[in-house]
Amino acid sequence: xxxxxxxxxxxxxxxxxxxxxxxxxxxxxxxxxxxxxxxxxxxxxxxxxxxxxxxxxxxxxxxxxxxxxxxxxxxxxxxxxxxxxxxxxxxxxxxxxxxxxxxxxxxxxxxxxxxxxxxxxxxxxxxxxxxxxxxxxxxxxxxxxxxxxxxxxxxxxxxxxxxxxxxxxxxxxxxxxxxxxxxxxxxxxxxxxxxxxxxxxxxxxxxxxxxxxxxxxxxxxxxxxxxxxxxxxxxxxxxxxxxxxxxxxxxxxxxxxxxxxxxxxxxxxxxxxxxxxxxxxxxxxxxxxxxxxxxxxxxxxxxxxxxxxxxxxxxxxxxxxxxxxxxxxxxxxxxxxxxxxxxxxxxxxxxxxxxxxxxxxxxxxxxxxxxxxxxxxxxxxxxxxxxxxxxxxxxxxxxxxxxxxxxxxxxxxxxxxxxxxxxxxxxxxxxxxxxxxxxxxxxxxxx
Amino acid sequence: xxxxxxxxxxxxxxxxxxxxxxxxxxxxxxxxxxxxxxxxxxxxxxxxxxxxxxxxxxxxxxxxxxxxxxxxxxxxxxxxxxxxxxxxxxxxxxxxxxxxxxxxxxxxxxxxxxxxxxxxxxxxxxxxxxxxxxxxxxxxxxxxxxxxxxxxxxxxxxxxxxxxxxxxxxxxxxxxxxxxxxxxxxxxxxxxxxxxxxxxxxxxxxxxxxxxxxxxxxxxxxxxxxxxxxxxxxxxxxxxxxxxxxxxxxxxxxxxxxxxxxxxxxxxxxxxxxxxxxxxxxxxxxxxxxxxxxxxxxxxxxxxxxxxxxxxxxxxxxxxxxxxxxxxxxxxxxxxxxxxxxxxxxxxxxxxxxxxxxxxxxxxxxxxxxxxxxxxxxxxxxxxxxxxxxxxxxxxxxxxxxxxxxxxxxxxxxxxxxxxxxxxxxxxxxxxxxxxxxxxxxxxxxxxxxxxxxxxxxxxxxxxxxxxxxxxxxxxxxxxxxxxxxxxxxxxxxxxxxx
Numbered sequence: 018x019x020x021x022x023x024x025x026x027x028x029x030x031x032x033x034x035x036x037x038x039x040x041x042x043x044x045x046x047x048x049x050x051x052x053x054x055x056x057x058x059x060x061x062x063x064x065x066x067x068x069x070x071x072x073x074x075x076x077x078x079x080x081x082x083x084x085x086x087x088x089x090x091x092x093x094x095x096x097x098x099x100x101x102x103x104x105x106x107x108x109x110x111x112x113x114x115x116x117x118x119x120x121x122x123x124x125x126x127x128x129x130x131x132x133x134x135x136x137x138x139x140x141x142x143x144x145x146x147x148x149x150x151x152x153x154x155x156x157x158x159x160x161x162x163x164x165x166x167x168x169x170x171x172x173x174x175x176x177x178x179x180x181x182x183x184x185x186x187x188x189x190x191x192x193x194x195x196x197x198x199x200x201x202x203x204x205x206x207x208x209x210x211x212x213x214x215x216x217x218x219x220x221x222x223x224x225x226x227x228x229x230x231x232x233x234x235x236x237x238x239x240x241x242x243x244x245x246x247x248x249x250x251x252x253x254x255x256x257x258x259x260x261x262x263x264x265x266x267x268x269x270x271x272x273x274x275x276x277x278x279x280x281x282x283x284x285x286x287x288x289x290x291x292x293x294x295x296x297x298x299x300x301x302x303x304x305x306x307x308x309x310x311x312x313x314x315x316x317x318x319x320x321x322x323x324x325x326x327x328x329x330x331x332x333x334x335x336x337x338x339x340x341x342x343x344x345x346x347x348x349x350x351x352x353x354x355x356x357x358x359x360x361x362x363x364x365x366x367x368x369x370x371x372x373x374x375x376x377x378x379x380x381x382x383x384x385x386x387x388x389x390x391x392x393x394x395x396x397x398x399x400x401x402x403x404x405x406x407x408x409x410x411x412x413x414x415x416x417x418x419x420x421x422x423x424x425x426x427x428x429x430x431x432x433x434x435x436x437x438x439x440x441x442x443x444x445x446x447x448x449x450x451x452x453x454x455x456x457x458x459x460x461x462x463x464x
Numbered sequence: 465x466x467x468x469x470x471x472x473x474x475x476x477x478x479x480x481x482x483x484x485x486x487x488x489x490x491x492x493x494x495x496x497x498x499x500x501x502x503x504x505x506x507x508x509x510x511x512x513x514x515x516x517x518x519x520x521x522x523x524x525x526x527x528x529x530x531x532x533x534x535x536x537x538x539x540x541x542x543x544x545x546x547x548x549x550x551x552x553x554x555x556x557x558x559x560x561x562x563x564x565x566x567x568x569x570x571x572x573x574x575x576x577x578x579x580x581x582x583x584x585x586x587x588x589x590x591x592x593x594x595x596x597x598x599x600x601x602x603x604x605x606x607x608x609x610x611x612x613x614x615x616x617x618x619x620x621x622x623x624x625x626x627x628x629x630x631x632x633x634x635x636x637x638x639x640x641x642x643x644x645x646x647x648x649x650x651x652x653x654x655x656x657x658x659x660x661x662x663x664x665x666x667x668x669x670x671x672x673x674x675x676x677x678x679x680x681x682x683x684x685x686x687x688x689x690x691x692x693x694x695x696x697x698x699x700x701x702x703x704x705x706x707x708x709x710x711x712x713x714x715x716x717x718x719x720x721x722x723x724x725x726x727x728x729x730x731x732x733x734x735x736x737x738x739x740x741x742x743x744x745x746x747x748x749x750x751x752x753x754x755x756x757x758x759x760x761x762x763x764x765x766x767x768x769x770x771x772x773x774x775x776x777x778x779x780x781x782x783x784x785x786x787x788x789x790x791x792x793x794x795x796x797x798x799x800x801x802x803x804x805x806x807x808x809x810x811x812x813x814x815x816x817x818x819x820x821x822x823x824x825x826x827x828x829x830x831x832x833x834x835x836x837x838x839x840x841x842x843x844x845x846x847x848x849x850x851x852x853x854x855x856x857x858x859x860x861x862x863x864x865x866x867x868x869x870x871x872x873x874x875x876x877x878x879x880x881x882x883x884x885x886x887x888x889x890x891x892x893x894x895x896x897x898x899x900x901x902x903x904x905x906x907x908x909x910x911x912x913x914x915x916x917x918x919x920x921x922x923x924x925x926x927x928x929x930x931x932x933x934x935x936x937x938x939x940x941x942x943x944x945x946x947x948x949x950x951x952x953x954x955x956x957x958x959x960x961x962x963x
Binding site: 060097104115131132136162171247325382386388391392 | 465509510511512513514516517518519520521522545548587588591592595597598599600615616617644647648651654655657658659660764765766767797798799804807808809810811812813814834835836865866869870872873874875876877879880881882883
């Protein structure tokens with residue numbers, strides 16, 4: 018069924034020796050819309066995936082949450098599509114659709130039986146070219162309420178849900194576009210106006226600030242005809258400058274405590290790392306896995322398995338357009354002092370900085386990663402999103418092989434160097450979430 | 465995200481699906497909104513949506529079925545586009561529905577213990593061996609079956625399959641790991657009371673079925689503390705049996721190549737003693753004669769978690785297709801009535817949904833949402849409006865057609881990955897559904913009429929005999945709930961449900 022495929026070698030070979038590519042065709046319309054088409058006839062499904070190269074990192078202070086609120090409004094009808102019909106038409110065709118927003122980009126996608134691709138393209142074009150023809154204050158008002166409930170559901174009413182907002186403000190200086198979350202603040206959502214919607218759309222939602230990938234059981238020539246017909250009339254806009262913001266190093270290691278209605282104390286430590294597809298990203302991602310992925314991963318084994326003072330451990334490197342953050346998050350067992358967790362994390366980081374991980378540790382992580390990489394490409398949705406991601410972050414949709422090659426080339430010394438360069442002894446942010454009234458459990462400075 | 469719709473699994477998978485399903489010749493005509501007059505001029509942007517051409521058909525290769533001498537059924541489904549394999553070992557009789565009444569949590573605990581030491585490797589050695597192969601192996605217990613799921617590149621499948629066989633058939637259940645996992649479970653339970661959704665789910669199932677019923681009981685501190693090695697070993701010996709199990713292999717799996725591997729891995733699996741009954745179905749509780757609202761106080765909650773429902777229907781119901789379409793229209797798609805009402809019209813919720821959990825017996829029908837605190841009572845009232853309306857008002861042809869097509873035409877999407885296919889076949893196996901079901905799925909879905917829909921709505925949606933659970937800030941929502949008058953309001957405590 019789905020299958021992308023790729024020239025994975027069929028002979029028994031280490032996972033690291035496999036080649037992966039996503040055969041595709043690219044072209045650009047005169048108005049600047051970049052188009053990627055990848056045929057995959059293994060299952061009669063297809064995905065249309067539009068990336069607008071704008072996310073919450075393009076918002077202004079006082080207008081936070083706007084890119085995401087705007088994402089919601091994009092489903093509420095456009096010039097030739099009455100309110101509700103975007104979803105009605107797609108559901109009647111057997112399609113599902115959704116969108117997502119992060120700091121750097123907003124995506125919109127449909128997954129459907131392959132006979133509905135033309136319909137999806139028409140719908141995407143109508144809102145790219147005609148959203149404001151159907152804009153109204155009531156649409157904004159309605160989606161504002163929905164988004165505020167999304168925020169309540171995913172943040173306020175979620176144990177530890179305020180971690181993300183706390184972290185953003187501590188990691189980035191006030192005014193930096195990553196210093197707020199994509200969901201935005203309740204106050205800013207309340208103050209959003211229709212004029213803001215219109216201005217945001219005019220500035221960012223233009224064909225020359227977007228790319229579209231169409232993947233699945235389609236004919237490339239046919240898709241080219243449809244895309245040309247439906248999108249060519251939409252005028253290009255002034256080019257958007259990508260923000261280039263010099264980011265000072267963290268001036269000190271800071272400790273922050275939040276009380277929450279939770280039973281288990283939780284510690285989060287975050288270091289500044291490196292940008293997406295930058296030189297050290299693969300080593301940082303691998304370092305995160307060496308610490309917490311799998312039962313023998315260093316932090317998991319120590320805190321969850323051996324000492325049994327933690328409920329879970331996780332680590333990840335969140336790399337974006339402007340910067341990266343390296344996260345370690347440990348949820349402790351009841352009444353465990355977070356100083357003890359913090360000391361263990363620091364010890365394990367120092368240990369890797371002093372002595373590289375073993376080759377077997379590295380192989381476990383990389384081999385698991387390769388399987389996951391292939392698995393993510395089993396769906397047309399995953400493949401379409403990957404093509405847009407490579408185009409946006411690496412300026413090359415055909416980046417799968419290079420992406421994997423970074424991991425194949427890693428040595429234990431690279432992982433050690435990443436720990437030295439970004440973590441060991443570097444300033445970072447320490448956030449303790451503790452049960453209400455139990456602030457004594459929080460990690461403290463100068464313990 | 466634009467939305468999150470909590471999907472309630474109908475017998476685990478969304479809807480069972482069909483390989484080789486074809487669009488009927490009656491290929492759904494474009495709905496009126498999609499009809500397009502004449503071909504527009506080449507350059508002009510058309511003001512009406514393009515019509516869709518005939519839906520594609522799916523051609524899945526035939527499943528090759530074998531049975532080992534020990535009774536293990538094996539299903540091979542070849543998908544050669546990628547060198548990967550999804551393997552699903554499904555074991556009926558080892559699910560939560562098969563637990564002794566006083567041992568809630570035992571089935572899932574046993575499943576979790578499988579890979580904590582097996583076939584001569586300890587917990588860490590097993591995990592390292594799988595990681596080195598780049599394989600993912602997970603074990604879990606559903607209501608009606610336990611599962612082991614393996615995903616691995618084909619070149620590493622033989623080695624990974626041997627580890628999977630050790631885990632399923634030769635687990636050691638080391639005492640140290642039993643003690644460790646029990647402690648982890650107790651920690652999870654301690655945390656469960658932090659989460660409004662978990663409290664709501666526990667409260668709802670126990671109030672609908674009662675705490676003695678397999679669908680109404682859940683792990684507590686007491687049942688968790690009772691978990692021990694002997695109980696785990698006994699549950700494994702009784703439930704994990706080759707004759708109750710099916711191994712489904714999907715991917716680059718040529719049966720001629722794979723059969724020797726499978727026989728080597730699983731041929732020596734033998735069960736002793738007697739196994740569980742696979743035919744007994746839990747009784748359906750008597751219908752309530754009124755509706756009661758249970759308010760569970762969660763001071764300071766930013767939203768109220770709402771659950772409304774009652775016992776539903778078993779998976780083998782002849783009304784399966786009509787229910788699928790009816791529930792899609794009511795609460796299982798983005799444009800469903802519940803989501804449109806609570807989210808799009810009123811903006812009170814991020815999403816609202818409904819679903820039937822179809823099991824060997826009658827699992828629950830549940831309508832659900834998390835709503836802003838000051839709209840708790842209004843939301844409950846709107847839920848009841850929709851639950852009543854679907855019983856009393858005929859649906860429009862356009863609404864019916866959209867729901868039918870949405871259910872039928874998503875079939876290819878539900879069979880996209882090797883894991884999707886394994887899950888669909890697993891679902892059929894669990895509920896003993898004839899594979900011919902798959903071939904007629906689209907046709908039978910498209911044949912559901914407005915009359916069918918109204919009939920099943922009347923039979924299987926019973927707003928007047930419902931349990932309503934609201935987990936929220938009592939000081940802010942109680943008065944409104946009482947005034948809304950949808951049923952007697954009873955205040956209960958979190959500790960009665962998460963205990």
